[in-house]
Amino acid sequence: MMTTMIRVVLPAHLRTLARVESEVRLDVPLDAEGRLTQRAILDALEARYPMLRGTIRDHVTQQRRSFLRFFACAEDLSLEPPDAPLPDAVASGAEPFFVVGAIAGG
Amino acid sequence: MSRVRVLVGTRKGAFILASDGKRALWDVSGPHFAGWEIYHLKGSPADPNRLYASQCSGWFGQIIQRSDDGGKTWLQPGTPPGEPTSTPDGMPKGESNKFAYDTSAETGKPLTTHQWYDGTQHPWEFKRVWHLDPSLSDPNTVYAGVEDAALFRTNDGGQSWHELAGLRGHASGPQWQPGAGGMGLHTILLDPADPKRIYIAISAAGAFRTDDGGKTWRPINRGLKSQYIPNPEAEVGHCVHHMAMHASRPRVLFMQKHWDVMRSDDAGESWHEVSGNLPTDFGFVIDVHAHEPETIYVVPIKSDSEHFPPEGKLRVYRSRTGGNQWEALTKGLPQSNCYVNVLRDAMAVDSLDSCGVYFGTTGGQVYASADAGESWAPIVRDLPAVLSVEVQTLR
Structure with missing residues (x-):
């Protein structure tokens, strides 16, 4: 199976939960x-970070949680099907895949 | 010397307040899980170093945290990195933070809808864990009361959770409806004399009891009268805010309802009102003195539309007669311009010789009394809004 090394940027709360720095x-x-x-x-x-299960997509339905969105290469990919191909720049590691929390209250 | 540990859940993290038996000087640790809502944390009666916390967020959902060292360090019990999340036959494993309603045929016919605010039927949707109640005898067994109302249990220290679906499957389920704060199962009372008996309460469905370890449940709301529902004496639909029990008399229950303070002497079979001379019988908390089973505490709140103390005076009321005759306890509490609320899980007692009483406010104060309520002092004044207070007495 072919793999690729990519970069993911998480919102602050999930970085704390997963005990990771930056990306x-x-x-x-x-x-x-x-x-x-x-x-x-x-x-x-x-x-790799089991504590994140259920925090980005629902445990049961696997749907993206409603206060989160996905971005890459300045595009909003939140509504793309989960099996749609992502931009080459993400696959090559040139650009990160962003998980972004809604700016709502807090 | 004995010590006490006060576990405080707030809108923006957990705090642990510790003192010796004098309860005069306090060490404050926190915020733990900063920025997350901590609805509740509670220690195991069987192992006081074992703590469980409900951590949640509208963005990221539900997390269960566990400490095995009295709150110094925390972990999320569950499947370790690299291990498969499904069983060899392809079934998904239960996971630490996963609260999936039971829809299997074996449990009968679990209901899929309850009543929404507008009277229509609405699907059950998991939102958060309101209350965690560790078993009296096994540190790895914990009950979780959740929103939308259901009861879950773990037997493996929080690694996996399974619903006790007989409660949600009770035939009255379609009549349950959310209160203003959601349809939460907020009270769990484990009977120390009978391991198979559990009492729970739901807003706004009422109180329920199982006598078979959680397989079957029935409503125990006879005697409750709620003028704000179509049938004031309905079997279900009452907005119970909290219940309390003294360990030595598990058939005697005390209840703070939306309005009315109630008492049952027969394990919930029937209730009678004991509001007596309270200035208002609306409120959220209720608790029982550690050594005097007829001494109970409430914090009266003005009304359902004005969630603050009457006259701007924060007063704990104590009855030494199991209700009806109440006295105001005010020494050390603000007696003017106080407009905080005290939420349903935000009062607890310790079991030192002179019973300590504790409560937290939506203004971020945690007040303590080391003399059963005669006098009060704040341990902390400026926390985020307090959602829950529990106390451990450590010997």
Whole structure:
């Protein structure tokens, strides 16, 4: 299975929970056609940091939590299907995949 | 010498307040889990160094934290990194932070809807853990009361949680509805004399009891009268705010309802009002003296629309007669311009010879009395809004 080293930026609360600094580097499997997907990133993230299970996507439905969005390369990818290919710049590690919390109250 | 540890959950983290038996000088540790809502934390009666905390956020959901050293360090029990999250036959494992409602056929027919504010039916949706109650005998067994109302249990120290679905599957479920704070299961009382008997309370469904370890449940609301619901004496639908019990008399229950302070002498089979001379019988907290089972405490709140003390005077009321005759306890508490609230899980007692009483406010004060309520002093004044207070007496 081919993998690629990518970068993920988490919101502050999740960095504290996962006990990580700044951005996370992850080795993520590519799909059968050699593409990187949102689902593969989140699966790899949760495998390495189990405490994040349920914090980004719902435990049961696997839906993105409603106060979170995904961005990369200045694009909002929140509504993309989880198995859609992500930009090449994310797959190459040139650009990070951002998990962003809504600016709402707090 | 004996010590006490006060566990405080707030809107923005947890705090641990520790003192010796004199309860005059306090060490304050925290915030733990800074920035997260800590609805509740509580220690195991069987192992006081074992603590459990409910950590949650509208952004990131529910986390369960555990400490094995009295709150110095914390961990999230669950599947370690690199281990599969499914069983060899492909079934998802229970996980520490995962509260999935039981929909299996074996549990009967768990209901999928309850009543929404507008009277329509609404699906059960997990939101948060309101209350954690560790077993009286096993540090690895804990009950969790959640919103939307259901009861969960872990038997492995918080690694996995499973619903006791008989409660949610009770035939009255479609009539349960959320209170203003949501449809939370907020009170869990474990009967020390009968391990199979548990009392719980839900806003706004009422009180329920199991006598078979959680398989089957029935409402215990006879005698409650709630003028704000269509049938004031309905079997369910009452907004119970909190219940309390003395360990030596587990059939005697005290209740602070939305309005009315109530008492049952028969394990909840029937209730009668003991509000007596209280200035208002609205409120949230209620608790029982550690050594005097007929001495109870409440903090009257003006009304359902004005959640602050009447006349701006923060007063704890104590009854030494199990209700009806109440005296105001004011020494050391603000007696003017005080408009804080005291939420339902924010009062507790210690079991030192001179019973200590503690409560926290939405203004961030935690008040302590080392003399059963005669006099009070703040341990801390400026925490985030206090959601819960528990006390451990360490010997």
